[in-house]
Amino acid sequence: MRGLIVLVTLACLASAQHQALIDYLERRLLAIEDRISLWHEQTTRYASELRELKQQMVSQLENLDKEKETLRTSLDGVGTRVDRVERELDYLETQNGAQPCVDVDDKLIEQQVTLVKEKQRSKYLKLSDCSDMISSIKAMKILKRVGGPKGMWTKDTSKASGKVFVFNGTDEDTILEFPSVQDFTRSPGTSLSTGLTLPSAWKGTGHVVYDNHAYYINQVQEISVAKYDMKNNSMTDSAVFPVQDHLPVYGLNPDTPIDLAVDEEGLWAIYATRQNERHISVAKMDPKSLDIEQMWDTNCPRENAEGAFVICGTLYVVYNTKQPGRSRIQCVFDVNGMVTNEDAPLVYFPKRYGSHSSLKYNPHEQLLYAWDDGYQILYKLIMKKKLEI
Known part of the structure; x- marks a missing residue:
């Protein structure tokens, strides 16, 4: 009779331990499910934020392209103005200055003209005019x-x-x-x-x-x-x-x-x-x-x-x-x-x-x-x- 009581007692203790283990495992599974749910929510939020960031970057890149084109147009205009200024400077640089107001003796002019003609006669005979x-x-x-x-x-x-x-x-x-x-x-x-x-x-x-x-x-x-x-x-x-x-x-x-x-x-x-x-x-x-x-x-x-x-x-x-x-x-x-x-x-x-x-x-x-x-x-x-x- 006493042995039977011991066996019943041991069975009750084993059943209690088994139930406790099941309860523990259920709690752990619930905690894991909660974490998975949290990770899923965070991943969804991050994906949404990334999409928004991508849209913002695409919009900013489009704006940069427009600004780049505007800047290029402005630089082309500046280049055109610089070229025009250079051409004007070229023109000014190639112009002869004003001749001084000096009276020259007529005989001196005749001597210079004669000298030039003599040089021309002594130089290379041109093939054309x-x-x-x-x-x-x-x-x-x-x-x-x-x-x-x-x-x-x-x-x-x-x-x-x-x-x-x-x-x-x-x-x-x-x-x-x-x-x-x-x-x-x-x-x-x-x-x-x-x-x-x-x-x-x-x-x-x-x-x-x-x-x-x-x-x-x-x-x-x-x-x-x-x-x-x-x-x-x-x-x-x-x-x-x-x-x-x-x-x-x-x-x-x-x-x-x-x-x-x-x-x-x-x-x-x-x-x-x-x-x-x-x-x-x-x-x-x-x-x-x-x-x-x-x-x-x-x-x-x-x-x-x-x-x-x-x-x-x-x-x-x-x-x-x-x-x-x-x-x-x-x-x-x-x-x-x-x-x-x-x-x-x-x-x-x-x-x-x-x-x-x-x-x-x-x-x-x-x-x-x-x-x-x-x-x-x-x-x-x-x-x-x-x-x-």
């Missing part, structure tokens, strides 16, 4: 950017040709030919061009296209001028330039040993030698035979020179700084003795990107074809007559 000289730069137009930082582009300077020729780089052998300036401008890169491979690579950026021929500088052992027929795709002639101890013609463009130029009177070569190492020299060439007709040593320094061109027998040398700034025509040399540095206006080019690697004059359009840090630029020139009073 061209008497234009630069007065100022009227406008600048940036067409596009194609190619490397250095190169040359031009038209056939002997006639009103529509084709555009691009010499990209300073040591290549393939000329790119575009049917027109419009095709060159609208072409994605060089896709509308035709490649013309030369028999040898050119050196520097001092080349020209003249009367359906490419005249380019070649340097293997000696510096020579090569003449290539672009119609028949054949080498016409090549001649060693008859000067010893060459130096790069421009202090700021050491890749160019000789710079060829074309004007109203024909073909020219701009060069430098150790015998006259501080200054630039110029020579008149026969475009048919590549013979040198006459040579001149100028007073135009090589130091800080970046390029040059010839108009009506007058050499215009363009200068800059080692840290590219604003280019300017600072020295002129007229082979006919009609223009001096004192007579020529100081012409500034509009501010651009860097410095010119080439400047090619087209006498039919009175335009300069310039290459500036990979940008192809046109400069429209305003002319006046030499010895104009």
